[in-house]
Amino acid sequence: IKPCNLTGWWKNDLGSKMHVFNVDNNGTFSGEYHTAVSSAKSPIQPSPLVGSQHLDKDEQDTFGFTVNWKKFSDSTAVFVGQCFNGADGKEVLHTSWLLREKVDSETDDWKATRIGRNTFTRM
Numbered sequence: 001i002k003p004c005n006l007t008g009w010w011k012n013d014l015g016s017k018m019h020v021f022n023v024d025n026n027g028t029f030s031g032e033y034h035t036a037v038s039s040a041k042s043p044i045q046p047s048p049l050v051g052s053q054h055l056d057k058d059e060q061d062t063f064g065f066t067v068n069w070k071k072f073s074d075s076t077a078v079f080v081g082q083c084f085n086g087a088d089g090k091e092v093l094h095t096s097w098l099l100r101e102k103v104d105s106e107t108d109d110w111k112a113t114r115i116g117r118n119t120f121t122r123m
């Protein structure tokens with residue numbers, strides 16, 4: 001099985017792009033998330049992300065990362081997923097995510113978290 005180091009550029013089925021800078025030998029990484037869509041009002045800019053991936057057998061690793069949309073939104077997203085060597089020999093990331101939008105009052109807390117799934121492939 002080919003190792004799956006997350007370093008590099010990835011694109012998901014929403015058209016968002018993710019740039020993972022180098023992964024250190026603890027599996028820790030940082031990067032930038034370039035979203036194509038947003039519910040925020042201010043203009044979209046790349047947002048910082050930090051995460052961690054397994055490097056034990058360095059193959060088909062699981063990972064997690066957090067995106068702080070600080071450049072244009074008050075939201076925070078967390079992703080968890082796994083890297084697979086797809087049937088076509090290309091790496092694919094299958095992820096689940098939680099998006100927490102900031103709400104103005106506690107009474108709105110119930111509607112503030114969205115969940116979804118997303119797939120990324122290398123650009």
Ligand SMILES: CN1C(=O)N(C)[C@H]2CS[C@@H](CCCCC(=O)O)[C@H]21
Binds near residue numbers: 012099101
């Ligand atoms: C574009 N997206 C994307 O590539 N996702 C996997 C989902 C989960 S994060 C969300 C974007 C949130 C942008 C910030 C905001 O609108 O508050 C959406």
